[in-house]
Amino acid sequence: MSVDQATVRRIAHLSRIAVSDEEVPHLQQELNSILAFVEELNAVDVDGVEPMTSVLPMRMKKREDKITDGYIADKVVANAPATEDHFFLVPKVIE
Amino acid sequence: MTDLTDLTLAGARDALARKELTSVELTQAHLDAMAKARVLNAYLAETPDKALDMARASDAKLAKGEGGPLEGVPLGIKDLYCTEGVRTTAASHILENFVPQYESTVTSQLWRDGAVMLGKLNLDEFAMGSSNETSYFGPCISPWRRNGSDAKIVPGGSSGGSAAAVAARLCLGATATDTGGSIRQPAAFTGTVGIKPTYGRCSRWGVVAFASSLDQAGPIARNVRDTAIMLRSMAGHDPKDTTSVDLPVPDYEKAVGASIKGKRIGVPKEYRLEGLSPEIQKLWDDGIAWLKAAGAEIVDISLPHTRHALPAYYIVAPAEASSNLARYDGVRYGLRVPGKDITDMYEQTRAAGFGKEVRRRIMIGTYVLSAGYYDAYYVRAQKIRSLIKRDFDIAYANGVDAILTPATPSAAFALGEKGAADPVEMYLNDVFTVTVNMAGLPGLALPAGLSSDGLPLGLQLIGRPFEEETLFSIAQVIEDAAPKIEAPARWWA
Numbered sequence: 001m002s003v004d005q006a007t008v009r010r011i012a013h014l015s016r017i018a019v020s021d022e023e024v025p026h027l028q029q030e031l032n033s034i035l036a037f038v039e040e041l042n043a044v045d046v047d048g049v050e051p052m053t054s055v056l057p058m059r060m061k062k063r064e065d066k067i068t069d070g071y072i073a074d075k076v077v078a079n080a081p082a083t084e085d086h087f088f089l090v091p092k093v094i095e
Numbered sequence: 096m097t098d099l100t101d102l103t104l105a106g107a108r109d110a111l112a113r114k115e116l117t118s119v120e121l122t123q124a125h126l127d128a129m130a131k132a133r134v135l136n137a138y139l140a141e142t143p144d145k146a147l148d149m150a151r152a153s154d155a156k157l158a159k160g161e162g163g164p165l166e167g168v169p170l171g172i173k174d175l176y177c178t179e180g181v182r183t184t185a186a187s188h189i190l191e192n193f194v195p196q197y198e199s200t201v202t203s204q205l206w207r208d209g210a211v212m213l214g215k216l217n218l219d220e221f222a223m224g225s226s227n228e229t230s231y232f233g234p235c236i237s238p239w240r241r242n243g244s245d246a247k248i249v250p251g252g253s254s255g256g257s258a259a260a261v262a263a264r265l266c267l268g269a270t271a272t273d274t275g276g277s278i279r280q281p282a283a284f285t286g287t288v289g290i291k292p293t294y295g296r297c298s299r300w301g302v303v304a305f306a307s308s309l310d311q312a313g314p315i316a317r318n319v320r321d322t323a324i325m326l327r328s329m330a331g332h333d334p335k336d337t338t339s340v341d342l343p344v345p346d347y348e349k350a351v352g353a354s355i356k357g358k359r360i361g362v363p364k365e366y367r368l369e370g371l372s373p374e375i376q377k378l379w380d381d382g383i384a385w386l387k388a389a390g391a392e393i394v395d396i397s398l399p400h401t402r403h404a405l406p407a408y409y410i411v412a413p414a415e416a417s418s419n420l421a422r423y424d425g426v427r428y429g430l431r432v433p434g435k436d437i438t439d440m441y442e443q444t445r446a447a448g449f450g451k452e453v454r455r456r457i458m459i460g461t462y463v464l465s466a467g468y469y470d471a472y473y474v475r476a477q478k479i480r481s482l483i484k485r486d487f488d489i490a491y492a493n494g495v496d497a498i499l500t501p502a503t504p505s506a507a508f509a510l511g512e513k514g515a516a517d518p519v520e521m522y523l524n525d526v527f528t529v530t531v532n533m534a535g536l537p538g539l540a541l542p543a544g545l546s547s548d549g550l551p552l553g554l555q556l557i558g559r560p561f562e563e564e565t566l567f568s569i570a571q572v573i574e575d576a577a578p579k580i581e582a583p584a585r586w587w588a
Contacts, residue, residue, distance in 0.1 A: 001471075003462070015417065015461040016424070017454055018442035027458070030518055034459055037519045038406040038472070044479055051477035052484065055294045055308055055535030056560060060337050075196035079428035088426050091437045 001039070002032045099124035100264040101582075104168055104321035105348075107267055111157055111167045118150035118157065118167030122211050125169045129213065129265050131588045135236045137250075137260040139174050140182055141214040149211040156209065165328055166209030171266035173257050174215040175222055176202050176312075177301040181212075185303045186220045186230040189429045189448030199301025200333045201270060201312050208328040213266050217256030220450045221420065222277055222305045225524040226513065227255025229452045234510055237285060238263035238583040242549035245586075247510045251281030251503075251524075257315045258285040262583060268316035268325045272302060274309045275408055276528025279540035282315050283502035283553025286542040286580045288322045288570070289315040293560045294535035295340035298333030306415035307338075309408075309532040319541060319570045323347035326563065342561060350564035351571045356390030358569065361495035365401035366527060368504065375501045375552065378544050382499055382554045385576035386569065394495060398486040403479050404530040409522060410463050410476035411533070416453075417460025423448060455518065484534040491559050497569055500527050502553035506546035531557055539566045543577045551580055 003011070008028045012019040019027060073086040082089035099121050102110065110116050126143045146169060153167035177183050177195035184190045198206075206212070217235040219227055226249040227235040237250040237259055250259040254271035258281035261269050271278040273291035282289030290313050297312040304310060314325035327348065332341040362383060367376075383393055425431035425444035432447045434440035449457065463472035490498065504526055514521030531538035537558040542551045554573060558566045 018446035081431035
C-alpha cells in the first residue's frame with residue numbers, strides 16, 4: 001500500500017501536525033518507503049493467531065479506588081504555557 | 096594516585112565503604128572530567144551543586160557506617176527520566192523548558208540507595224533513533240574513533256549519551272531505556288555493558304513514554320558486575336505502574352561469577368543474515384567457543400519469525416508513540432506556538448516542537464491506527480508479535496537457558512553516514528535487538544572484540560523472562576574470556 005499527497009495531508013491533520021506544501025512530496029516519499037518496508041508482513045500466515053495484548057501472561061494489578069493525593073494545583077500547572085487561577089488557558093473555542 | 100574516574104562502580108563502592116576515598120572526591124573527579132569533555136555533548140545538563148550536596152550527604156552516612164548499596168556512587172541519568180526540579184527534555188524542543196514536579200520511580204530508588212546524580216544525558220529525541228543524531232540539542236559524539244581517523248563516530252542510540260558517558264569515564268554508570276535496542280546497541284557501539292531487563296522488571300513511572308508495551312528501563316555500565324549492581328537498585332514493583340511486576344528483586348551481583356556448566360545456549364540460525372559481515376560472524380563464533388570452553392552446551396535453534404520482527408516493530412512502536420505523544424498539545428506543559436484557533440495552535444505547536452523523525456513516526460502511527468487500516472496493519476502486527484514470542488517460548492520449552500547472537504550488524508558508523516536518504520536504512524540497525532522487545536524478554540549486550548578499524552563490537556544474550564541472573568552469569572564468562580578492550584584514548588581532554 002502507498003499513500004498519495006491528499007492522504008499525507010489527511011494524516012498530518014489527524015496527527016495535529018502542520019505541514020507546508022513543500023514538505024508534502026518529501027513526507028510522501030518517506031512514508032511510502034516505510035510502508036514498503038512493512039509490506040512483507042502481508043505474506044505471513046496469521047490465521048487463528050491471537051493478537052498480542054499483553055507481553056507477559058499476568059493479571060493486571062488493581063488498587064482500591066480511593067484518593068491518594070491532591071491539593072497540588074501549583075505543581076499541576078507549574079509547567080503550563082498559560083494559566084490563570086490554577087486553570088489552563090487556551091484560545092477561545094466557542095464563538 | 097590513579098585517576099578516580101578509572102575506578103569501576105564496584106571498585107568505587109568498596110573503596111568508599113572502606114573509607115579510602117570520599118564521595119566528594121570521587122564526584123568532583125567526575126565533574127572535572129565532564130567539564131573537559133563537553134565536545135562529546137554527552138550531558139545535556141550538568142548538576143554539580145546537586146551532585147556535591149548529595150556526595151556530602153553520602154559521606155556523612157558512610158562515616159557512620161550507614162551507607163546504602165550505591166552510597167556515594169556518581170551516576171548519569173538519561174534525560175528521559177523525570178527528575179524533580181531538574182529540567183527533563185527527552186532531547187526535544189517541545190520539552191525544552193519542562194521542569195518535573197516529581198521524581199521517576201527508578202531514579203528515586205537510586206537516590207534511596209545512596210547514588211549521586213551528576214547530570215542529565217543526551218539521547219535521540221523521545222528515544223526515537225539509533226545514533227543520537229535526532230537530539231534537538233545536537234548529536235552526542237562517541238569517545239571512540241576509527242584507527243588513524245578523526246571522523247566523528249556515533250555512540251548509537253537512543254541511549255547514546257549514557258553509553259558515551261560511561262565509555263569516556265564521565266560517570267560510573269548510567270540509566271538508559273530500551274524500546275527496540277536503545278540500551279544494547281549503544282552499549283555494543285561503545286564497548287560498554289547494557290541490560291534491558293524483562294518487561295515489567297523496572298517501573299516505567301516518570302519515564303517519558305515512547306511505546307509503552309516495549310519501553311523498559313535498564314543500566315549501562317563498564318562491566319557485567321557494575322550493571323548487575325545497578326539493576327538491583329533500579330528494579331522492583333511499583334504500584335504506580337500497573338505493568339510492573341510484583342516479584343522479589345534478586346541480588347544480581349551474586350550471579351556474577353557463577354558456573355555456567357551444563358547451561359544450554361541456543362544459537363538461532365535466522366540471525367545468520369545473508370551478507371552478515373565476516374567480522375561479526377567471527378565474533379559470534381568466538382563467543383560460542385568461549386561458552387563451550389566454560390562447560391555450556393551449544394544448541395542450534397530456530398526462531399522462524401525473526402525476519403518479521405523489525406517491520407512489525409515499525410508498526411507497533413509508531414502506533415503507540417502516536418498515542419503517547421498526543422499529550423504534547425501546548426496546553427498543560429511544554430512549548431506553545433500560537434495559532435488562529437485551538438486546532439491551529441495544536442498543529443503549529445507540534446510542527447515546531449517535534450523534530451523530523453518524531454513527526455514521521457507519529458504520522459506513520461496515526462496512519463496504521465486510522466479507520467480502514469487498523470486491522471490490516473496494527474492488528475496484523477500484533478498477531479505477528481504473538482508468533483515471534485511463540486518462537487522463543489518453544490526454544491525455552493525445549494530446555495534452552497539463554498540465546499547468543501551478535502548485538503548489531505556492524506560496528507558504529509560515522510555521523511551522517513546512515514539514514515539521510517531513507518529512514519529504513521537506520522532502522523536496520525535494530526535487526527538483532529528488536530525481537531527481544533517484541534517478546535518482552537531480557538537482553539544483555541557486552542563487548543567481545545574490536546572491528547578491523549578499531550571500534551568495539553558486541554554480543555547479545557537473550558534470556559528467559561525474569562532470569563536476568565542467568566544472563567549475568569553467562570556474560571561474566573564472556574567478559575573473562577574476551578580480549579580486554581582498553582578505554583578509548585582521551586582525545587578530547
